[in-house]
Amino acid sequence: MRLSDSLGRASLFGISILALIFLAFPLLVVIGISFTTTEYLRFPPVGMTWKWYARFFHDASFVESLITSAKLALSATAGALVLGVPAGLVLARKRFPGRQAISALFLSPLVLPTIVLGVAILQYASTMGFARTFWALFVGHVVLVMPYVMRTTLASLSGFDVAQEEAAQDLGATPLKTFFLVTLPQIKPGVIAGALFAFIISWIDVEVAVFNSTPELITIPVKMFNYIQFNVDPIIAAVSAITIYVAIVAVLLIDVTVGVEKATTRRE
Amino acid sequence: MRINPWSAVLLLGVPVAFLIIFFIVPFGTVAVTSFRMPDGGWSAANYEKIATDAYYWGALYLTFKIALWVTLIVLLVGYPLAYTITYNVRNPLLRRFIYIVIVTPLFTSSIVRAFGWLVLLGRKGMVNETLMSLELIDKPLQILFTEGGIVIGMAYIMLPFMVLTVASILQNINTSLLEAARDLGAHPVVAFLKVTFPLSLPGVIAGSLIVFTLSVSAYVTPSILSGGKKTVMSMLIYQQYAATLNFPFGATLAVALLVSTLLLIAGYLLVIERHAKG
Numbered sequence: 396m397r398l399s400d401s402l403g404r405a406s407l408f409g410i411s412i413l414a415l416i417f418l419a420f421p422l423l424v425v426i427g428i429s430f431t432t433t434e435y436l437r438f439p440p441v442g443m444t445w446k447w448y449a450r451f452f453h454d455a456s457f458v459e460s461l462i463t464s465a466k467l468a469l470s471a472t473a474g475a476l477v478l479g480v481p482a483g484l485v486l487a488r489k490r491f492p493g494r495q496a497i498s499a500l501f502l503s504p505l506v507l508p509t510i511v512l513g514v515a516i517l518q519y520a521s522t523m524g525f526a527r528t529f530w531a532l533f534v535g536h537v538v539l540v541m542p543y544v545m546r547t548t549l550a551s552l553s554g555f556d557v558a559q560e561e562a563a564q565d566l567g568a569t570p571l572k573t574f575f576l577v578t579l580p581q582i583k584p585g586v587i588a589g590a591l592f593a594f595i596i597s598w599i600d601v602e603v604a605v606f607n608s609t610p611e612l613i614t615i616p617v618k619m620f621n622y623i624q625f626n627v628d629p630i631i632a633a634v635s636a637i638t639i640y641v642a643i644v645a646v647l648l649i650d651v652t653v654g655v656e657k658a659t660t661r662r663e
Numbered sequence: 664m665r666i667n668p669w670s671a672v673l674l675l676g677v678p679v680a681f682l683i684i685f686f687i688v689p690f691g692t693v694a695v696t697s698f699r700m701p702d703g704g705w706s707a708a709n710y711e712k713i714a715t716d717a718y719y720w721g722a723l724y725l726t727f728k729i730a731l732w733v734t735l736i737v738l739l740v741g742y743p744l745a746y747t748i749t750y751n752v753r754n755p756l757l758r759r760f761i762y763i764v765i766v767t768p769l770f771t772s773s774i775v776r777a778f779g780w781l782v783l784l785g786r787k788g789m790v791n792e793t794l795m796s797l798e799l800i801d802k803p804l805q806i807l808f809t810e811g812g813i814v815i816g817m818a819y820i821m822l823p824f825m826v827l828t829v830a831s832i833l834q835n836i837n838t839s840l841l842e843a844a845r846d847l848g849a850h851p852v853v854a855f856l857k858v859t860f861p862l863s864l865p866g867v868i869a870g871s872l873i874v875f876t877l878s879v880s881a882y883v884t885p886s887i888l889s890g891g892k893k894t895v896m897s898m899l900i901y902q903q904y905a906a907t908l909n910f911p912f913g914a915t916l917a918v919a920l921l922v923s924t925l926l927l928i929a930g931y932l933l934v935i936e937r938h939a940k941g
Contacts, residue, residue, distance in 0.1 A: 421779030508880030
């Protein structure tokens with residue numbers, strides 16, 4: 396190998412390794428700080444303590460917003476699945492005019508600014524009389540996460556052998572039975588991956604939730620966002636670290652069900 | 664699967680109705696509100712205010728400037744990383760590990776990520792202390808609350824999007840083309856510039872579009888890392904909706920941001936198309 400070859404290769408590796416460190420480091424810093432014994436933020440941490448986690452769990456308002464976030468993320472994911480999977484099925488199996496336009500409609504929340512979706516839901520809910528309620532958060536998040544469910548569902552359905560469904564129906568199975576016994580088991584990994592994406596997008600959202608929250612009804616990212624404006628102490632590092640652990644679990648679950656690489660780089 | 668027409672209408676109709684009611688109509692409400700006046704009348708005065716006040720042009724300019732820098736940096740860092748994992752990492756376990764490292768930040772709230780940078784970039788933060796102990800600087804740099812600090816924090820948020828988009832295109836490039844170029848004696852750099860890079864352009868274009876649009880509308884990162892000293896459009900929109908409670912003017916700012924972003928993207932795509940033809 397020529398010298399210029401190995402130089403090029405070395406710089407390529409160098410940039411890649413630096414990029415990976417760049418990606419991992421801030422999260423490791425946050426986790427590190429959450430264990431410091433000092434009263435102020437310090438990295439590398441001094442000593443090792445769980446007290447910031449204990450303080451977090453003793454603060455009812457933090458725990459409450461953690462529960463609100465979990466409820467919201469679970470229900471928005473369920474809503475997006477109930478609406479998105481059947482729609483994906485029809486879009487994948489039926490040919491009709493306007494099909495492309497409807498697919499685009501389902502994916503469009505992905506490209507429009509989330510902050511505009513947030514204010515749109517606030518304004519709309521104000522006119523309709525449900526501003527700053529759980530329902531406003533719920534519908535906003537269903538819209539927000541629907542594209543993720545849709546994308547993976549459509550991708551799994553397009554790589555699916557239609558003959559199996561037809562065989563089941565020819566043998567007398569109802570469409571409903573065919574769906575649950577033939578189609579669903581095969582597209583399950585894609586649907587699960589989509590659901591995990593949907594859950595996490597709702598779980599980490601600030602832009603929609605910030606406009607539709609009240610001091611009592613507040614998700615954990617918005618709570619953290621408000622807290623960070625006035626106090627910066629290791630409690631916030633502990634809360635942040637908890638959300639990082641949730642992220643790691645979700646990524647590992649996706650890796651086990653469909654593989655992170657496949658789930659994040661597959662093209663439709 | 665054969666689905667009878669009535670079930671199809673129902674299965675597709677309900678979700679479409681949901682999106683019309685809770686997505687299209689709300690966006691329409693914002694657009695309509697932007698033409699409303701406090702006295703209940705209709706006028707384009709809000710747009711006039713934005714168009715004639717240098718302050719708003721400044722915020723718009725800063726928003727796009729930051730988004731452009733972020734896109735450029737993320738492309739320069741993300742492309743080599745995508746290239747390396749696609750072509751040079753053969754070990755499946757290492758590959759999985761690298762993908763997990765790339766995706767985990769994506770699954771973490773932007774608050775948490777901005778918070779990490781808040782700690783790292785401070786006057787007594789690790790970045791400044793390292794630079795000082797290496798004697799590269801003799802007094803701490805002001806990185807936080809500057810445009811540079813916002814760009815670093817946002818590039819961090821956007822990097823995974825670029826890597827994943829470029830990698831998904833690189834995976835599908837037929838490597839035999841590259842091998843043919845090498846067999847015919849092309850220098851690796853030449854082979855890359857003449858074969859791989861042109862074929863990966865769709866990924867570069869898609870990735871930069873995603874990163875640019877997300878950067879333009881990002882709210883959390885600039886608001887935390889600017890410390891209120893720099894103002895981008897999303898922060899102005901937030902002020903109008905959450906503090907000033909002037910919905911019509913907030914709506915106008917949102918529409919202005921949306922329309923100018925779409926115009927820039929359309930222009931970018933037009934240039935690319937011209938270039939591809941010419």
